[in-house]
Amino acid sequence: MSDQPKLKVDWIACNGYGVCEAAAPDLIVLDDWGYPVLPDGPVPRDLMREAAKAINDCPMLALAWENKETAAGDRLGRIRGLVPSRRKASS
Secondary structure, three states, rough: HHHOOOEEEEOOOOOOHHHHHHHOOOOOEOOHHHHHHHHOOOOOHHHHHHHHHHHHHHOOOOOOEOOOOHHHOHHHHHHHHOOOOOOOOOO
């Protein structure tokens, strides 16, 4: 298994707003209906920041890293319970 993460789309959640393409234009293109077309292979290291921005900017939380290990720190990972929230518990 490659150390480089891949992107994946939750096709049920995705509404084709195109926010991911705006955040990562060198990585994601949109099809004729506005849905993302992702690269087949892993995200190149020089585009990891763009990919993370696309994940965090998605209003439908439809974009994520393919493997759980790379979800650490992203919004989707926290919402789905993969990563604990950074908020401090009130006393």
